[in-house]
Amino acid sequence: MISQSIKVACSNCNLRELCMPLGLNSAEMQRIDEVVSQRKKISKGDRLFRSGDKFNALFAIRTGFFKTCISSEDGRDQVTGFQMAGEIMGLDGIVSDHHTCDAIALEDAEVCVMPFEHIEELSREINALQHHVHKIMSREIVREHGVMLLLGSMRAEERLAAFLLNLVQRLHARGFSQSELVLRMTREEIGSYLGLKLETVSRTFSKFAEDGLVEVKQRHVRILNPDALKTLVNNPSCQTP
């Protein structure tokens, strides 16, 4: 089930470097604490919001892992992103006042609920917060440009390499290993995100393992040769001998 709300402060949250603007004085800090109206626990498999829901708030992930996905009328499904601690979800809902994608927890999670009206109100007063909100949205736009490049011009191996490197990089920024990770999503979800079928994802993992680039045991992945993965992403010509 969803629900259970606790009242807490950003100012002593260990994720504040990720969520919050830098260089605030303590008065501003305290005001920002008020932005988080509550926290909310979401169980694995549950939706934080779904397409069509009224948009009220942005959500900052405290713990857990999410996917966002859109589904067109004909049942086509596209994972548009995977989100982890410190990242913001819900930006899609601002334009039409309704969410246009689903946010589904891939493991038990907890999010901070930040009513958007409150964010707007406060960012009129705190310039750093205003700019921070703009940066968060701009960052999402730039990220999506990268996904477009990936989907539009890369081959299966390049896509999966880029995906893995991106994941470990983000995990590393959160204090996790640079070379080991546990995938929280299925092959099918990876495939949807990368524009590939799950079989292709599986085969590509196997090929990487054969070539000694990674070690794969189900969802446990160890990156053995990050440079080779990087080369794969940056230099498409080097795998056609």
Added chain:
Amino acid sequence: MISQSIKVACSNCNLRELCMPLGLNSAEMQRIDEVVSQRKKISKGDRLFRSGDKFNALFAIRTGFFKTCISSEDGRDQVTGFQMAGEIMGLDGIVSDHHTCDAIALEDAEVCVMPFEHIEELSREINALQHHVHKIMSREIVREHGVMLLLGSMRAEERLAAFLLNLVQRLHARGFSQSELVLRMTREEIGSYLGLKLETVSRTFSKFAEDGLVEVKQRHVRILNPDALKTLVNNPSCQTP
């Protein structure tokens, strides 16, 4: 060449329904006029900004047609969008204070230059403007979700159909025909945007023409059967007999 600046007002611009928030009183309207520091003419083929440039301003297109594209280190190129009158460019630059893509005029164009600091300043005072900026960014995020769906799950015919329908729809919103359009971009640029090779774009156009869906003479396209195009986009099963 670039340059040539004129001082003008949004309040009596015929594109204001596209660029500006609704429901402003005339005092607010006048203040917003100040946001546009100047206008700028860009000749066909020239860049309004390029990746790496310092970010200073957003740009609203007054006339003309643009493409935005990113290029990765290895020379891979991806068109991330085509922009027309009333649309805003430059949002990618906010997050890092530098642009991350190129904006290239596909025909002679004129844009309004809106210094971003000025936008931020004014949106602290005018709530409607603040929300408007948020909506513009959110709209771009949602648009890119759609492109991800297209690139991730559609086949060539579906992609081109979706592309054409999207173009005429936007042109129609600007008073142009619902069924006729002149493409301002090459087959290669369409292909880059859609994740296809130019030959595939050309072949798909030819197939649409054979099937009586469109009439194509180089860059002049007439849509003969919009419903068939829509069906193609929404119902992938109906062309595999």
Added chain:
DNA sequence: CGACACCTTGAAGAGGTTCAAGAAATGTGG
């Protein structure tokens, strides 16, 4: 322990790419 979801692997097939050549438009300079 059994049911179910998830993953791997093989073989055949389709869709899109690549390479190549020629045609049609566009632009340039005399």
Added chain:
DNA sequence: CCACATTTCTTGAACCTCTTCAAGGTGTCG
């Protein structure tokens, strides 16, 4: 204003990557 160079577009044929279909294996959870 025409001739020529250049860019853009079209079309064909061979090829390749990814998908589809199928079957079996592995892991997980009640």
